[in-house]
Amino acid sequence: MRPPDQMASYHKMFGMFGKYVAELPESYTRLEDGDKLQIGANHWEVIVGRGHSPEHACLYCSEANVLISGDQLLPTISSNVSVYPTEPDADPLADWLESLSLLKNRITADVLVLPAHGKPFRGAHERLDALIAEHVDSLNKLETTCAEPKRAVDVFPALFKSKINKHNLIMATGESIAHLHYLVNQDRLTVERDGDGVN
Numbered sequence: 497m498r499p500p501d502q503m504a505s506y507h508k509m510f511g512m513f514g515k516y517v518a519e520l521p522e523s524y525t526r527l528e529d530g531d532k533l534q535i536g537a538n539h540w541e542v543i544v545g546r547g548h549s550p551e552h553a554c555l556y557c558s559e560a561n562v563l564i565s566g567d568q569l570l571p572t573i574s575s576n577v578s579v580y581p582t583e584p585d586a587d588p589l590a591d592w593l594e595s596l597s598l599l600k601n602r603i604t605a606d607v608l609v610l611p612a613h614g615k616p617f618r619g620a621h622e623r624l625d626a627l628i629a630e631h632v633d634s635l636n637k638l639e640t641t642c643a644e645p646k647r648a649v650d651v652f653p654a655l656f657k658s659k660i661n662k663h664n665l666i667m668a669t670g671e672s673i674a675h676l677h678y679l680v681n682q683d684r685l686t687v688e689r690d691g692d693g694v695n
Contacts, residue, residue: 527553540564543602547592548575556603563603563620564610568595571614574627578670579677589678593628600624631675638675639684647694648672 527533529544538557545552545568555564567575577592605621617623634655641654651672652660660668679685687695 541602543599545569545592545595545599547577547588547590547595552595554599556607558604561604561607562610563607565620566612569599569609569620569623569627570611571609571617571623573613574630576667576671577674578667579673580670585677587674587677587681589631589674590681593631596624596628635675635679635684639679642676642679642685645688648676651676 527542527544529542531542533540533542533555538559540555540557543554543556543563545554548567552566552568554566554568556562563569569575575592577588579586579588600621603620606618607620608616608618609620609623610616637654638651641651648669649672652668655672655675656668658664676685676687680687689695
């Protein structure tokens with residue numbers, strides 16, 4: 497796909513997910529980190545994660561040793577952590593990595609994790625460590641790749657094992673920008689804009 501076609505496809509597809517999500521109700525009770533909820537006989541603590549989304553409520557029941565992790569902690573894949581046009585200067589990867597470390601400190605190592613995708617699993621601490629290590633490795637590869645100037649779409653091979661196509665282009669671009677923003681904010685890379693307005 498040529499760059500103008502990629503941009504047209506991106507503009508057409510961006511926001512499509514919103515068509516499948518119900519509108520927010522007129523009023524709601526906000527869940528905040530540390531809130532306690534009683535559901536049936538059990539007490540659940542709200543643990544807010546960030547990065548995959550601005551605020552992601554996980555529910556932890558220490559009595560039952562269960563974590564409803566949603567998309568914050570998945571058994572076999574990493575959550576999508578992307579920069580989108582709605583918040584172009586965001587650093588969601590920094591938020592996500594910090595959230596993973598905080599989550600590890602608040603749950604038991606043998607907690608039963610109920611994720612949004614995949615099967616329930618145990619071994620949350622090991623999985624959190626593996627996710628952090630995977631992204632640290634990707635960031636190191638990306639920094640090496642960017643020894644010469646690159647656009648976000650040029651760094652896909654440093655970050656992804658699978659081929660990027662029109663079906664995963666939006667998520668891959670968003671994730672690449674998230675990793676690039678992280679490195680820029682850590683003073684490990686710099687960003688320059690060329691004559692065509694491309695970073």
